[in-house]
Amino acid sequence: MGLGTVATDDRGGLARLWLILTIAALVLRLPDLGNPVIDLDEQMYLLVGSRMWHGALPYVDIWDRKPIGLFLVYAGTQGFGGDSVVAYQWAALVAAIAAAGIVALIARSMAGARAAVVAGLVYLVWIALLGGRGGQAPVFYNPLVALAALLVWRTLRDGSAAPARWAMLLIGLAIEVKPTAVVEGVAFAGLALMASWRRDPRPGAILREGALLAALALAPTFVAAAFYVVTGHGDAWWFANVRSIFLRHVTANEPVATRLEGALLVLVIPLAVGLLGLGALGGRARLLMATWLSAAIAAWLAIPPYYNHYALPLLVPVAVAAGIGAARRGPFLALLGLAGAALLVVSGFPHAGETAAARRDVARGAALIHRYAAGRGCPFVFQAPPVFYTAADACLPTRYPFASHLTFAGERGAIGVDPTDEVVRILRARPPVIVTAPPQGDVNPATFAIVMRAIAIDYRPVGTSLGYTIYARREGS
Numbered sequence: 154m155g156l157g158t159v160a161t162d163d164r165g166g167l168a169r170l171w172l173i174l175t176i177a178a179l180v181l182r183l184p185d186l187g188n189p190v191i192d193l194d195e196q197m198y199l200l201v202g203s204r205m206w207h208g209a210l211p212y213v214d215i216w217d218r219k220p221i222g223l224f225l226v227y228a229g230t231q232g233f234g235g236d237s238v239v240a241y242q243w244a245a246l247v248a249a250i251a252a253a254g255i256v257a258l259i260a261r262s263m264a265g266a267r268a269a270v271v272a273g274l275v276y277l278v279w280i281a282l283l284g285g286r287g288g289q290a291p292v293f294y295n296p297l298v299a300l301a302a303l304l305v306w307r308t309l310r311d312g313s314a315a316p317a318r319w320a321m322l323l324i325g326l327a328i329e330v331k332p333t334a335v336v337e338g339v340a341f342a343g344l345a346l347m348a349s350w351r352r353d354p355r356p357g358a359i360l361r362e363g364a365l366l367a368a369l370a371l372a373p374t375f376v377a378a379a380f381y382v383v384t385g386h387g388d389a390w391w392f393a394n395v396r397s398i399f400l401r402h403v404t405a406n407e408p409v410a411t412r413l414e415g416a417l418l419v420l421v422i423p424l425a426v427g428l429l430g431l432g433a434l435g436g437r438a439r440l441l442m443a444t445w446l447s448a449a450i451a452a453w454l455a456i457p458p459y460y461n462h463y464a465l466p467l468l469v470p471v472a473v474a475a476g477i478g479a480a481r482r483g484p485f486l487a488l489l490g491l492a493g494a495a496l497l498v499v500s501g502f503p504h505a506g507e508t509a510a511a512r513r514d515v516a517r518g519a520a521l522i523h524r525y526a527a528g529r530g531c532p533f534v535f536q537a538p539p540v541f542y543t544a545a546d547a548c549l550p551t552r553y554p555f556a557s558h559l560t561f562a563g564e565r566g567a568i569g570v571d572p573t574d575e576v577v578r579i580l581r582a583r584p585p586v587i588v589t590a591p592p593q594g595d596v597n598p599a600t601f602a603i604v605m606r607a608i609a610i611d612y613r614p615v616g617t618s619l620g621y622t623i624y625a626r627r628e629g630s
Contacts, residue, residue, distance in 0.1 A: 170254070174254055174270075177253075177273075178277050181278065182281070184505070187512060189515050198288070199543060200215070200543050202231055217393070219290065222294075252299050253273040253472075255300050257476070259272070260476040264430075264434075265480060268476040271475065271476040275493070280465055295468075298466065304317060318365065321338065321367075322372065328374060329373045336452035346366070378394075401563055402563050403457045407457075423492075431446070433481045446471065515544045517616070518621070522547060526547060532547050535556065535604050536592065536593075538556070539554050560596050562596060562598075586626070612625060
């Protein structure tokens with residue numbers, strides 16, 4: 154068999170691999186396409202991204218603590234017109250396929266074609282089980298981290314410095330989507346410096362390479378910070394991206410342990426099979442996977458309160474390792490398949506009718522908001538999802554439209570203003586509509602008391618949507 158035949162077979166195998174993963178992604182994700190309420194976070198990212206097209210500047214005109222890269226991703230999805238929800242979810246589907254494909258390529262390079270298919274499928278199934286059905290931040294940055302890992306793997310195998318340098322730039326982009334990617338970046342940089350030491354053990358050469366890798370990883374953040382400094386909003390960028398992260402606190406009533414237990418229950422089978430796969434590897438492959446998996450676990454555990462989607466980045470190395478474990482130890486392939494199928498059934502897949510019902514309910518709420526707010530001012534979506542702002546194409550009464558910033562006890566002192574003062578300011582503007590629900594979880598009692606008092610005096614219920622009550626301001630009040 155000549156080299157040309159091998160290359161042709163290789164291309165054919167890769168094409169089949171990508172086809173399998175694409176079909177799997179479509180089957181898993183198309184039932185949710187267009188669902189406007191998959192996750193609260195995504196509703197906020199979409200709101201910010203869409204308002205950027207109308208001149209809103211994140212951290213200044215509309216506030217959240219996520220890096221600018223995530224908002225740019227969402228803004229980019231809105232540049233083609235059409236349904237805004239469908240647009241970002243198509244982009245998320247493409248990102249999921251890309252990440253699964255790169256995961257598969259890593260597994261393939263370490264353990265062959267069977268491991269590749271299993272690894273890619275594990276990734277696609279388990280992100281759907283851990284809050285990644287739509288466009289959570291890791292869905293978009295996991296491909297960057299996965300590609301960075303593949304490039305570092307090439308540096309470890311071949312000794313060339315160039316792949317690892319490109320990897321650090323990819324990590325820098327990932328950090329601008331979710332800062333916890335810095336943990337994996339440090340791990341990858343350590344591996345790259347180990348390869349650098351093998352090439353040239355002189356301390357000066359290693360220091361120079363380390364400085365270059367750090368500069369590449371930090372470059373996207375420096376660009377973002379520089380933009381805000383030049384435009385006169387450096388303080389706003391610093392507070393949202395750095396200070397506010399450490400000011401937000403986990404309250405005693407948050408079910409942190411329960412969330413961790415739930416995520417571990419979902420992860421236990423692929424993680425166990427992955428550890429077997431890790432044991433089957435040797436040399437530099439084991440070094441890469443052990444380092445990467447350890448870094449991903451550390452990044453996951455570093456930032457409470459451990460919502461299920463916080464575990465999504467962990468699935469990239471877990472999927473690679475699980476694919477290798479299942480390929481080399483036959484019975485574990487069946488175990489993975491049964492576990493994935495059972496968990497999908499328990500999760501409600503394929504969520505029949507959920508998307509259509511959600512779209513109808515949101516449209517009904519948006520129509521009510523528009524009816525009572527149009528021409529009268531900005532509605533106030535208080536204890537309710539930001540999808541109502543987007544669906545009603547409504548103006549914002551505050552630069553803090555994400556409900557938790559004003560309603561959650563853990564956000565007091567963490568958003569740059571006193572939530573109570575901000576709620577009082579909003580109500581003084583006499584919003585024509587308030588959308589809210591009874592308090593749930595560990596809420597800020599002061600802001601709730603103020604809003605409930607205003608509703609009792611000046612508002613009347615006019616309908617419900619998604620379980621939230623829509624109140625219109627009484628005539629003459």
